[in-house]
Amino acid sequence: MSRALELAARGTGMTFPNPLVGAVVVSGGEIAGEGFHEGAGRPHAEVVALGEAGERARGGVLYCNLEPCCHHGRTPPCTDAIAAAGISRVEYAIHDPDVRVMGKGARRLRELGIEAVGGLMAGEAIELNLPYVHRRLTGRPFIVLKLALTLDGRLAGGGERYLTCEASRGCVHGLRACMEAIAIGSGTLRADDPELDRRLFPGCLGPPVRMVFDSGLSLDPGHRWLGRGEPVIVYCGRKADPGRVARLRDAGAEVVPLPAADGGLDLG
Numbered sequence: 001m002s003r004a005l006e007l008a009a010r011g012t013g014m015t016f017p018n019p020l021v022g023a024v025v026v027s028g029g030e031i032a033g034e035g036f037h038e039g040a041g042r043p044h045a046e047v048v049a050l051g052e053a054g055e056r057a058r059g060g061v062l063y064c065n066l067e068p069c070c071h072h073g074r075t076p077p078c079t080d081a082i083a084a085a086g087i088s089r090v091e092y093a094i095h096d097p098d099v100r101v102m103g104k105g106a107r108r109l110r111e112l113g114i115e116a117v118g119g120l121m122a123g124e125a126i127e128l129n130l131p132y133v134h135r136r137l138t139g140r141p142f143i144v145l146k147l148a149l150t151l152d153g154r155l156a157g158g159g160e161r162y163l164t165c166e167a168s169r170g171c172v173h174g175l176r177a178c179m180e181a182i183a184i185g186s187g188t189l190r191a192d193d194p195e196l197d198r199r200l201f202p203g204c205l206g207p208p209v210r211m212v213f214d215s216g217l218s219l220d221p222g223h224r225w226l227g228r229g230e231p232v233i234v235y236c237g238r239k240a241d242p243g244r245v246a247r248l249r250d251a252g253a254e255v256v257p258l259p260a261a262d263g264g265l266d267l268g
Helices: 001-010 045-057 079-084 103-110 120-127 129-136 166-178 184-194 243-251
Strands: 023-029 030-036 061-066 087-093 115-118 181-186 210-212 232-237 254-258
Touching: 001 023, 001 030, 001 061, 001 120, 023 045, 023 254, 030 045, 045 061, 045 079, 061 103, 061 120, 079 103, 087 120, 103 115, 120 129, 181 184, 184 210, 243 254
Parallel strands: 061 087, 087 115, 181 210, 210 232, 232 254
Antiparallel strands: 023 030, 023 061
16 A cells, blocks of 8 residues: 555646556565556556456555446546456545545445445555645645744745755755646736746646636736636636726736735635
8 A cells, every 4th residue: 555655746837637556466465567557637546556467456455545447437447457457455545525436435345246345545545635625625726835934934035036945945855746726826926927837847747727817807908818718717806907907817817806805815
């Protein structure tokens, strides 16, 4: 299971809106096949591992960090593939909180005559997929707040570009790789004009969704984020100027009006 979790983490940043999943097929006490989910629409981890194992999967044990799916989505049910491969036992860490699965996958495996046991390294599996689990159980996004503060509790110093060091910026970019979107306020946009990219992961991860909370719609329709086919969402007040809304939409931004709240917009 530890190896399955290690494999699952290789898909970090590439699987949205799907979870991170790794799978290992064991036959005769040895690993016969392994794999991980590389992205939405791509084969699931179980199918990749079974394909690598081939005939050695028959009578073997499949380890995966998430309960196998039992429904038709972009790909067929993994439970059918597991049965067709002749697996005798499935060890999964946690139930998939997707309402289309949530225990149904394990039940389907048992109906097919396959032993299905959950709970192995469940804590580690939840931590790996915490944003996915949170969203599925609550219907709300998982949010991480990132702040760089001076020792006296300020967000900006005396004119230097960065308050942080190279090592801490590397940690921040590691977080960016795990997150689907990065959100800032219009004040940060004006003061810093950040790129909000994943430049430490060139070639393997595309840009995150860039979000700006901009009640007065100060974002320039000619800003470099726009016109590149990359997702940008601007949240504004419901009384924002219709002309500005139209120009930003024409430039490629998604503009979402929100009700007002004290000091800005109602984030809830």
